[in-house]
Amino acid sequence: xxxxxxxxxxxxxxxxxxxxxxxxxxxxxxxxxxxxxxxxxxxxxxxxxxxxxxxxxxxxxxxxxxxxxxxxxxxxxxxxxxxxxxxxxxxxxxxxxxxxxxxxxxxxxxxxxxxxxxxxxxxxxxxxxxxxxxxxxxxxxxxxxxxxxxxxxx
Amino acid sequence: xxxxxxxxxxxxxxxxxxxxxxxxxxxxxxxxxxxxxxxxxxxxxxxxxxxxxxxxxxxxxxxxxxxxxxxxxxxxxxxxxxxxxxxxxx
Ligand code: HEM
Ligand code: HEM
Numbered sequence: 620x621x622x623x624x625x626x627x628x629x630x631x632x633x634x635x636x637x638x639x640x641x642x643x644x645x646x647x648x649x650x651x652x653x654x655x656x657x658x659x660x661x662x663x664x665x666x667x668x669x670x671x672x673x674x675x676x677x678x679x680x681x682x683x684x685x686x687x688x689x690x691x692x693x694x695x696x697x698x699x700x701x702x703x704x705x706x707x708x709x710x711x712x713x714x715x716x717x718x719x720x721x722x723x724x725x726x727x728x729x730x731x732x733x734x735x736x737x738x739x740x741x742x743x744x745x746x747x748x749x750x751x752x753x754x755x756x757x758x759x760x761x762x763x764x765x766x767x768x769x770x771x772x773x
Numbered sequence: 774x775x776x777x778x779x780x781x782x783x784x785x786x787x788x789x790x791x792x793x794x795x796x797x798x799x800x801x802x803x804x805x806x807x808x809x810x811x812x813x814x815x816x817x818x819x820x821x822x823x824x825x826x827x828x829x830x831x832x833x834x835x836x837x838x839x840x841x842x843x844x845x846x847x848x849x850x851x852x853x854x855x856x857x858x859x860x861x862x863x
Binding site for chain 2: 627630632643648650669671672673675692693711712734736737738740747750751756
């Protein structure tokens with residue numbers, strides 16, 4: 620367990636777990652209260668950015684690979700990741716545009732539109748099943764890594 | 774951590790720059806007729822019930838998330854297994 624920093628897959632595993640937990644907290648403003656939700660969402664950018672940085676190779680190669688001979692699963696996975704990225708940005712952007720605590724604290728005045736309230740609600744809700752499918756597409760990896768993390772050796 | 778720290782400054786810069794660029798494009802949705810239509814219709818949600826035992830306020834949102842994430846996940850895993858088995862038989 621203590622050697623996870625030395626292994627790329629294990630580093631990803633720990634960071635992915637952190638990402639999932641922080642995502643679930645951010646997605647429950649009813650439990651945290653809206654002001655805390657807003658500040659935690661700002662903080663959430665960190666595990667999210669880490670998730671992307673740890674897949675740098677995928678980011679730089681995925682688009683070109685779409686035009687080569689790849690499996691249907693990989694193609695779907697790539698498109699899905701792009702959609703997920705867009706949806707995450709949409710949820711974050713619309714979140715800022717309906718902010719009632721963070722932006723006012725920073726002395727930024729905005730006029731909240733019903734449109735962005737709806738977009739924030741809908742995108743935040745839609746992203747949950749999208750992440751479910753994202754996790755399913757990496758199911759084998761999750762099972763395999765969980766076994767490796769639990770067992771003492773290698 | 775060494776994997777995370779590898780060239781992290783330039784990589785983070787790219788990720789953030791692209792994300793901010795795309796975000797600015799997303800903000801322009803505000804000028805579409807779609808946005809106009811929703812703004813003129815008005816939108817409210819979450820009012821009503823109100824009287825919920827307070828512990829449930831800490832539990833229900835997470836139950837909702839577990840279902841909304843977990844059910845599509847399990848369906849997709851089952852489907853992928855089915856497709857995999859079908860392909861092997863051919
Ligand atoms: C709570 C949210 C998320 C969780 C729990 C999660 C979890 C995972 C897991 C378990 C993997 C496979 C293991 C690995 O290689 O690390 C993975 C891969 C990946 N995820 Fe996520 N993810 C989340 C959100 C996102 C989002 C929003 C994007 C948007 C772009 C994304 C992009 C990717 C990419 C590019 C890969 C690797 C590519 C591949 O091999 O298919 N993830 N994620
Ligand atoms: C990954 C990013 C985010 C996710 C997944 C997310 C998720 C959610 C969810 C699920 C709700 C409850 C919506 C409802 O039931 O109507 C909500 C409400 C809210 N969020 Fe976020 N949020 C994110 C980012 C942000 C950010 C960055 C801000 C502001 C700085 C923000 C501000 C708000 C506000 C003010 C509400 C309450 C307004 C309402 O209920 O419509 N959110 N968010």
